[in-house]
Amino acid sequence: MMIDKSMIARAPASIRSLPEELPVPAEFRQPPPGYGPVPLWFWNARLDEDEVRRQIREMREKGCAGAFVCARHGLQTPFLSEEWLRLARAAVEESVACGFQLWLHDEPDASADATIALHPEFRARSLQIAEHLAEGAPLTLPIAEAPSSTIRNEKSEIGFLSAWAVPLGSGDEPAGESRRLTPESDGRIAFDPGDGRWRVLLFTVAEAEGADALNPDASALLLRLTRERYARAVGRHFGRTIPGIFTGDAAPRSASDRPGGAALPWSSLLPGACRERCGYDLLDHLPALAAGVPGAARVRCDYFATLSALYTRHFLALDREWCAAHRLAATGHPLAEEPLAPRAPRRADAAAACRCLDIPGVGNRTAATGGVRHRLAASIAHQSGRDRVFSETFGGGGWGTTLAQRKASADWQLANGINLFVPHAVYYSVYGKRKRDDPPSEFEQEPFWPHYRHFADYLSRLSFLLTRGKHAARIAVLFPSRSARAHFAAGGPPLAEEERPAVALAGFGAPDRLLLARIEKDLQALCDLLAQLHFDFDFVDEEGLAEARIDRSRLCLGPERYELLLLPSMTTCRRRTWERVRGFFEAGGNVLSCGLLPYQTGEGEENDAWLRAEVLELTTMDPTRVEHFSASSARAMGRAAMRPLKVNRDHGSRVARYVPSAVPLPEQRALLMKTLLRTLAAIDVDLDCGDIVCHQRETADGKIIFLANTADAPRRVKAVFYALGHPEEWDAETGEVRRLWQYARAGEKVTMPLRFAPHQSRVIVFTGRDGVRVERANFHVRRIIEQEEHYLVEGEAWDYDRPLDTPPNCSLAREGGGRWAEGIDQGLVEPVALGEVWDLRVLGDNYLVLEDWRFHVPRSGQDPALLSTFQEHWPELPRRRPITGDPDLEPLERELPDEVWLQTRFHLDAAPRGLSLLLEPLDVPYSVFVNGHEVVPLQTGVLDPRFLTADVADVAVEGENVVALRLSHAGARALEPDSRQRITCDLVPEPARLLGEFTALTDEEGSYRVYPGTPEQITTGDWCARGFPHYSGALEYSQMVTLSTDHFGCQLVLACEDPAVLVQVLVNGKPAGTCLWPPYALDVSDLLFAGVNQITLRVTNTAANALLGEARPSGLLGPVRIEPYTRLSVPVPKE
Known part of the structure; x- marks a missing residue:
């Protein structure tokens, strides 16, 4: 692939000189374009141009700055086909017209199939590790494939690689050198353990999912098959309406691809690259990747360093070069970012990956908070002059995720450096299986969508404001990725429950799994403690530390200037890293160790010995000595855990040590840390609340x-x-x-x-x-x-x-x-408590999700009239499966009969005036019957643009009503889902719903009965128990309230104690505001008057009730009152 190198030097759109001044208030109120949320936009059905254009306008109206076009499960317009590209051009045209940014999304799995079809040798490989215990008797292991000596010359890529025996000592830990085993002539491995106990390890190269991200030729072809097609179709908009491209979930893969799995990424390029970088043959040291044999730390560090170098150079760097040559910002986030242990085999070096992106980012599953990945990505951005850091967020939180939960998660992420939000996701449609593809939706399927603009504006203002100037951190925390690599053993035994108490005491000589657990636990605890004490900080990795300048006792990386280098628990660092630590101290910088001190380099025994001597000299502590904190009192524990170690008398800088985990009381632990940090770094913020x-x-x-x-x-x-x-x-x-x-x-x-x-x-x-x-x-x-x-x-x-x-x-x-x-x-003036009885107005049709279908495969010639009577003995459809990273067919789809009959039912107390059946499309012909009468469903867009409704008012009867489907599968074929990108069919119906003006209450047996009409009044409490169990939408509560003249010397605040999930307030018919999250309170002083006032509350819930048939608590769940805050004034004389 030819790239114009002259264009690569151009600064990407996401890297610019940082603005040095505060914005003017008007600019804060209405930020420039590009700072609102930019959701993933799932193209996941058969696409229609008018609908594509409409959805862009809808997102723009609700405050979205743009969207990432993303091929997703359910897509029926082939990815990158001429029709796809035609629709992409139409989407760009619409985006230009309405000021919308259309980002491209290129998840490598989406195009890996085409790459592999052209070049099967470009399929990803993994190193599979099978383990067997040999003890007391000879062990014989068959090898399915013939032994392959050609693996050694890196030409053949699949099959047996080598076998090794590792002696075990006490605690089943390795106890000596491993022994290479030679296959017998019949293709078996035979090993006699004698009187010992041994682990026998078989290493095999196998195929993994996707294309080989370590192979530059595979990466170049991947780019050519995807990016170049986009460039021809919409390239003239690159750098303008199309700001950049998202590369998601790109990482070296292993076949098991799960934390703790006995597999590692592999490539035919790895052994040669490792030999060139490290000077030895990796194939002669494979046991070190799975067992703690002598020298394992060096082999693991070298393996992961080589893996990272190949990945960044042969995939991420090529991606960024292509983007720079086409005036695009490269952005994305690799897989498996947290915690440290799974990160090691999946990506090798988080910081290096972030450096290869113009806009570094993370994945934030659900609306969760916590972890270190957000701050790590933000730190790289801070240190390299990048002003944006993105988070793909909220995906997998489920349909019940509220805007309040989203906002709370976004706030935590903002505090950790995120300022570009990529909500997961806007769904083109959620019919069929699509609604189970990692929801929730950030689109009109959610009843709170009309209020989404408030949330979007909130994110836009904060994202804009928190890019101004530069990040102000005084502390740099060394990121212990090398220690994680040194102790990661593929397929090693998981941490047992009884071992967890020993994690806090793990030190030199402890098993790898205990040390890895301690490194990770201590790092997270340290970050939480710094956040609790309001000391803002950045991570710096070993590469960053090597590049940093030391200027006037400050560690300088880009615009950041750190005065304290904090060392978390770490066992391993490069020799040059410790030289920089010492150099910083000698130049006047402060150093604080907060856990294990490093005792190995992963660069050979000579360097390990040098490091131990240097650590001892700088800190006065032997890093190989296992510490035991056993003081008799909290005060003594604090003294033992916190020690000044060395003072630089020329500059006044210090090396200090504090081990927070040695202090059992959280309050004392925080106080000691705060006291120590105040002596080592200036303080900017001090709050008396750790929350x-x-x-x-x-x-x-x-x-x-x-x-x-x-x-x-x-x-x-x-x-x-x-x-x-x-x-x-x-x-x-x-x-x-x-x-x-x-x-x-x-x-x-x-x-x-x-x-x-x-x-x-x-x-x-x-x-x-x-x-x-x-x-x-x-x-x-x-x-x-x-x-x-x-x-x-x-x-x-x-x-x-x-x-x-x-x-x-x-x-x-x-x-x-x-x-x-x-x-x-x-x-004081007495507050006014509103009553529990409210006038009610239902702002939409009620829903009732019916019992799931029972199904029957008819015999030849069986009478269809059977469908008009409910068949209790027919089996129910199996529970629908969520779409995961490894999607699967529904059981009924695996052996499709030519025809299937299905039934469900509902009970009417009396027939409502209007009643409809709400159904979802299927990919096969079907007929719908109610009480034996055929009804015709039409696309009406209720709940989702693709949903169908059929009027059943004329055929519904009092009592039991039977709904039936006749599905014809003749000629249909359920294709297996292809990788992570597409489910291919909807052949099994979703549960049906009733739609109309009714209430639904449970009878003695727990079944729902439908009653015509809706009540004129409702009481405070969950509306699900008051006739609206599956209603998703808004109910309007109103009541009259009388205020005296005494109240008008006060600020009057209308407070709702527990609305589920948001509330819009009107006072005397005039809008007072909308509360999407706490505090659910508004100043309504200017809208009230003495006498009788009307209070109207429109409460909106989530889509979970109607889409899933779950009776999630909704409505006004708690009391409502008017709180009078006495207005006060004090005149203060000037003289």
């Missing part, structure tokens, strides 16, 4: 501090910031910028009270010059108004139900001095 996470940025004219509450409960926080200028709050929900008036200042130290609702975020910005402020007050200060003779300090009580201990008072500070003053206490 708040933060992210800090600096600009030329200010400082940005993003804070997020990770707790399910409200938090009252005393916040201390070290910054110049006056503080402002930049509200990402509304786009408002508000001056904060209530804080105390002592030099750069600013102290202020902050309150957080559950999972609430706040952005505090320091900018400009300091001015008049309230340093102390016993109420919430809203504003300061300067008048002729005094300052008027206005606000309201912190709590609506707790009186002030003293009259309202405050201490005002300004240039030239300060004054204290007191106002008049207005007292």
